[in-house]
Amino acid sequence: MTKKILVIPGDGIGPEVTTWGKAVLEKIGKDFGHEFTYDEALMGHAAIEATGSPLPDETLEKAKASDAILFGAIGHIKYDNDPSAKVRPEQGLLGIRKGLGLYANLRPIMLFDELLDASSLKPEVLRGTDILFFRELTGDVYFGEKTRTQDFASDLMNYNRYEVERIARKAYDAASLRSKRVCSVDKANVLETSRLWREVVQEIAKEYPDVETEHMFIDNAAMQLVKNPKKFDVVVTANLFGDILTDEASQIAGSMGMLASASVGDGTGFFEPIHGSAHDIAGQDKANPLASILSVALMLEIGFGLPEEAKKVTAAIDKTLKAGYRTGDIADAKTDKAKILGTTAMGRKVLEYL
Ligand code: NAD
Ligand code: IPM
Ligand code: MN
Numbered sequence: 001m002t003k004k005i006l007v008i009p010g011d012g013i014g015p016e017v018t019t020w021g022k023a024v025l026e027k028i029g030k031d032f033g034h035e036f037t038y039d040e041a042l043m044g045h046a047a048i049e050a051t052g053s054p055l056p057d058e059t060l061e062k063a064k065a066s067d068a069i070l071f072g073a074i075g076h077i078k079y080d081n082d083p084s085a086k087v088r089p090e091q092g093l094l095g096i097r098k099g100l101g102l103y104a105n106l107r108p109i110m111l112f113d114e115l116l117d118a119s120s121l122k123p124e125v126l127r128g129t130d131i132l133f134f135r136e137l138t139g140d141v142y143f144g145e146k147t148r149t150q151d152f153a154s155d156l157m158n159y160n161r162y163e164v165e166r167i168a169r170k171a172y173d174a175a176s177l178r179s180k181r182v183c184s185v186d187k188a189n190v191l192e193t194s195r196l197w198r199e200v201v202q203e204i205a206k207e208y209p210d211v212e213t214e215h216m217f218i219d220n221a222a223m224q225l226v227k228n229p230k231k232f233d234v235v236v237t238a239n240l241f242g243d244i245l246t247d248e249a250s251q252i253a254g255s256m257g258m259l260a261s262a263s264v265g266d267g268t269g270f271f272e273p274i275h276g277s278a279h280d281i282a283g284q285d286k287a288n289p290l291a292s293i294l295s296v297a298l299m300l301e302i303g304f305g306l307p308e309e310a311k312k313v314t315a316a317i318d319k320t321l322k323a324g325y326r327t328g329d330i331a332d333a334k335t336d337k338a339k340i341l342g343t344t345a346m347g348r349k350v351l352e353y354l
Contacts, residue, residue, distance in 0.1 A: 002035040003304060006066035008059065011045040011089060012277025013287035013343075014072025020347030021070055021292035024316075027354050028300065028309050039066065043096065044074025044089035044277075054092030060099050068303040069096075069270045070295065075277035089277075098138050101266030103163065104170045106302070107133040107246045107274055108260070109229070109253055110294070110314075114321040118254035118330040121226060129229040129252055132178065134171040135242025137263055139163045140193070142239050159193045159238070164200040170264075171236035172208045178233055183214045185221045185237040185245065197238060218245075225249060246274055255329040257288025260295040262302045269303040271295040285342035288327040290317055293350055316354035325349050 007022055009015035022038065029036035041059040048054050054074070063069055074089040096102075109131040116123035136159075144156030168184070175182045184201045186194035198215055205213040216224070218241045224231060225245065229252050237245065250256045256275040263270040273291030281287055293313060301310035324339045326332075331340045341349065 001304060001306070003037070003067040004065070005036055005038050005299075006062050006069045007038055007040045008043045008063075008069060008071045009040070009046075010043055010072040010074040010277065011076055012073055012279055012282035013275075014044075014074065014277055016072075016282070016285070016287050016343050017273065017289040017292035018070060018072035020289035020343070020350065021296045023347060023351055024293050024313055024354060025070070025296045025299070027351060028296075028312065031312075031354075032306075032309055034306075034309075043071075043092040045076035045079070046074075047092060048087060048089065052087070054087060054089050055095040055099075059092075060096060063096060063100060063268060063270075066268055068299050069268060070292075070299065071270060071272035072292065073273065073275060073277040075279075077279045080279075094142060096270070097263060098143065100268055100270060101138065102263035102270050103136060103138045103265040104167055104263065105133075105135040105137040105242065106174075106262045106264070106298070107135060107242070107249075108298075109133070109246075109249045110258075111253055112258075112318060112321050114318075115254035115258070115330055117332040117334065118326075119251055121229075121251060125227075126229065126252055129232075131229065131232045131249065131252075132174060132234050133242060133246050133249065134167055134174070134234065134236040135246065136163065136167040136237070136239050137242075138239075138265070140239035157191065157193050157240075159196055161196065161200055164197050165204060168201050168204040168236060169207075171234050172204060172211055175211045175234040176208060180211045181214070181233040182211055183216055183221070183232055183235045185216050185218050185235060185241055187218050187241075188215070189217060193238070201236070221245060222248060226251075250274065255288060257291050257327060257329045258294070260291050260298050262295075262298040264302065269299065271299040271303065285344055286328055287343045288329050289343050289347045289350070290327075293317060293347075312354065316350050319353040320346070320349045323349075323353075
């Protein structure tokens with residue numbers, strides 16, 4: 001198989017973890033005889049520094065011309081602490097999602113048994129959890145009109161019927177192949193956008209008579225997710241709710257450093273960890289590279305239709321964890337101190353097992 005892959009390392013721990021995602025992809029390419037070629041592009045703070053724009057035209061053009069994108073993370077503390085900054089790294093990420101029509105963000109909550117004790121939640125609550133989130137990614141309050149005066153600010157939350165229909169269909173299609181259950185999360189008791197959301201999901205549900213549908217309010221869902229995560233299978237929700245719920249859900253998997261995502265839609269697929277640039281650990285060789293490596297597994301499976309190759313990647317991670325190796329974020333009291341590794345050593349271990 002011949003594929004052109006664009007790598008966008010970004011900021012902070014982005015480049016540190018993406019190095020290992022890319023190394024794994026290169027090894028898979030060689031081992032399976034695929035012709036993967038690579039190009040690189042700037043986004044976020046790195047792009048602002050080099051060009052003045054968080055999403056240079058060249059990056060979007062390269063993205064559109066590629067078969068898949070491996071992205072790291074963007075963000076810089078300088079902007080986090082300056083609410084008045086007009087140009088911001090995050091605009092790059094939002095711009096590329098919109099520019100590529102990436103309306104569906106798949107965030108699987110995959111649980112490695114070895115990490116049951118790494119979570120702050122009880123192992124018996126976690127064991128057996130397997131959730132697939134469908135987060136709508138190009139609508140909602142993220143992209144509505146923004147206004148600001150000295151003493152007033154507004155972010156418009158809006159959804160079009162077709163935007164809800166297409167993400168709902170993706171979720172139901174996936175549920176049809178899994179345990180045939182969809183939980184749609186909204187705030188229809190308060191928000192007009194959520195009432196449209198619920199109405200549309202109820203309609204789409206009729207097209208899938210063998211899939212069971214549950215509607216849940218976001219506040220309740222946030223609670224149920226830590227009370228009894230096993231009750232969820234496919235979850236479909238709006239952009240902002242999905243952003244928040246999946247960071248919460250990362251604690252089921254043990255760490256933000258374990259959650260990968262696939263953003264799909266009209267064209268090129270985009271594969272990225274759910275975490276950010278993590279200023280608190282950037283540049284210290286502490287970041288967990290597994291979310292980036294798992295993003296590569298999603299690229300192989302969802303982006304390229306190569307499930308065997310994807311399985312090799314997750315199996316290599318499984319072996320690394322079974323052998324006791326951990327980055328700091330997923331180490332627990334029982335972890336052998338000598339097996340707590342930095343980003344580089346952990347990346348190398350996964351490659352060795354691969
Ligand atoms: P964050 O996800 O960067 O970090 C949250 C916490 O999780 C931190 O304590 C961090 O150390 C930890 N963490 C995250 N990834 C980890 C990894 N791979 N290994 C070990 N620990 C990890 O969220 P934040 O601190 O709220 O945001 C920092 C910056 O990142 C901000 O500028 C924000 O806008 C940006 N951000 C970008 C993305 C993205 O690029 N997709 C996502 C979220 C946040
Ligand atoms: C994510 C991030 C982004 C989001 C930010 C950085 C724009 O939190 O990818 O989850 O809110 O979508
Ligand atoms: Mn987020």
